[in-house]
Amino acid sequence: MSPSAAWTLYERLLFDEELREAFAANRASVLDQHGLAEVDRARFCAMSLAGLQADAEGRRRYLMAALCRPYPLSAAAIGADNPRALSRFLSGPALFLPLAERSARFGDHLSGLLDALEDHIPEVAGRLIRAVLSVERALVDNAAALREAAGRGEAPGPPSPPSSAQLKRGRVRLPPYLLVAELPAPTELVRAALGGVGPEDVFPKLEAGQVSRDRLITVARAEEQPVTLMCRGVVSGQSHERAGAGGLSPLVDVKHLRVELAGRQGPLIQSLQDEPTLKELPPAREALMRRLIEAGVVELTR
Structure with a gap:
């Protein structure tokens, strides 16, 4: 051939x-x-038509599982009653783009499907799903930026515990590659409403009919439980795999350190622009900052 x-x-x-x-x-x-x-x-x-179909199905399941992995909650919410709509992405040219761009384009595909879905679900449910998709898409973009930085030798690794001197005199600041977003409901509540889906099993569960949107709509209609999500991207590891012509292709593992705070914490985040020391903060806020430092989503200057 x-x-x-x-x-x-x-x-x-x-x-x-x-x-x-x-x-x-x-x-x-x-x-x-x-x-x-x-x-x-x-x-x-x-x-053989049977052989062609078996080959196509195997590839489709593998690729869709990989594409949905960065979008577990939004893919589950959008594809709950029609996983084949998610798979239509495979028939377009974006499938053959580099990994980062392909993943971003799949986020665009989900957004387009949500545009159509919003005519058939309550408005509050559409807003919740849109907010979740926006966060997951931002994490995809942040991971891509980190991998580019790693290629230049500039990407940050996991944070180290602060020294005693930093705890005494260091100033609290927002680190690079930090995303902050407000959601109308906690992510674990959204996950539970979607049957406990995770990155590894979202597409298999969709295909098996194990994901329903009904409980998510109930969550969306209930009284809001807003949260502020803080996600800091770091490079957790780098390696190489064998590429064509005997070359080596870099593999960069990206991890997002996450903390979810109850309520809308925009003023709190904004206050860190002044880079206060811990001792300059009220006791309750100092305790919260210590928790965020321990989680790695904020840092202390040296």
């Missing part, structure tokens, strides 16, 4: 369900549209 038109058609058959169905119904019509050489046309005519 030549690597041009024939391979392009095979890729499309693997990832475009509608084209695959058309191929199963009328091979000649599909092949006529792709200008294949006779030898390639003969191979497609002899192709």
Whole structure:
């Protein structure tokens, strides 16, 4: 099979369900549209439909599990009654983009699906899902920025515990690669409402019909329990894997340190712009800052 038109058609058959169905119904019509050489046309005519379907399904499940991993809550909420809508992403050209851009484009795909979904769910549920998607998309972008920085040798690693001198004289400040967002409900409440989905199992659970949106709508309709989410991105490890032509491709592991504070804590976060010392803070706020320092989402100057 030549690597041009024939391979392009095979890729499309693997990832475009509608084209695959058309191929199963009328091979000649599909092949006529792709200008294949006779030898390639003969191979497609002899192709096992069952084998093609098995290959396509295996690849689809693997790729969708990877694409949904950074978007566990929003993918679950948006794809709860239609996981195939999530899979339509595979039929577009964005599938073949570099990892960071592909993941960002999948976030755009989820946003487009949510636009359509909002006509069929309560407005408060749409706002909750949109807020969750915005946070997960921001984490994807933050991870991509960290990997780029790691390539330049500039990305921060996990924070070290502060010294006694820092605790006495250091100033509290917001570190780089910190995201702060307010959500109308705690993330664990959202996760529980979606059946306890996580990054590793969100798409398998969607495919198995184990995710319902009903409890999430109940959460959205209840009295708001706003939280402030603080997520600090760090590089937790770097390695290399063998690439083509004997080269090495860098692998950068990114981790987000997370703390969720009850209520809308915008004024608290804003107050840290002044970089106070711990002793300059009221006792209750000092205790909270120590907790945030221990969690690694804020830091002390040296």
